[in-house]
Amino acid sequence: MSDHHVAPVSGPVPVAVRQPPYYAVVFTSLRTEGDEGYGETAERMGELVKGIPGFLGEDSAREPGGLGITVAYFRDLAGIEAWRAHAEHRAAKAYGREHWYERYSLHIARVEHSHGFERAHG
Template sequence: MPLIANTPEPPYYAVIFTSLRTDIDDNGYNEMAARMVEFAAQQPGFLGVESAREEVGVTVSYWADVASIKAWKAHAEHQEAQRLGHQQWYQHFKTRIARVERDYGI
């Protein structure tokens, strides 16, 4: 996947996931994160993803519509990742969903 998602003409939706990790060293986190990107890319309505992790992790996934976002949230593998995130990987996180009305770039 490209580092910057190639999204279609708006409108579309962005799911912005910001997180602070726990002190637990990896414990399967990197493998699960890679699997989630692979699975998300196979979901109807998925448009792309961008991610960066330093002190605060930020992942933005792009979706065609709210129904696609809800279906991804309910996906069994994603639910397992959420469970593990709550139990061991994140000390704090926030998910925001926004409608993208305009985009531009070079």
């Protein structure tokens, strides 16, 4: 048996399946205790990334103990680079390293296959 506490993904449903290829940016983090503006900044980043050309959506979950995983999907590497270089995002990352994160890892993967399932109701 697992001792993990499962947190729901952000939003009401996972991001829709897309036609590959596209890219997944997987950000796994362990938070420090306390908020220190994290919630507001995360909300702001969520709004800003929507304006990045090629952004397809994101799924995110966090355990009560501080472990979180966010997967952001982009049509191409240019979109990922635009987000990485965004001035407000860069400032939030720097602040996060100083205040919000014990550690994190970032992985960028090319999605070659994608499919989904949705239960029929009714």
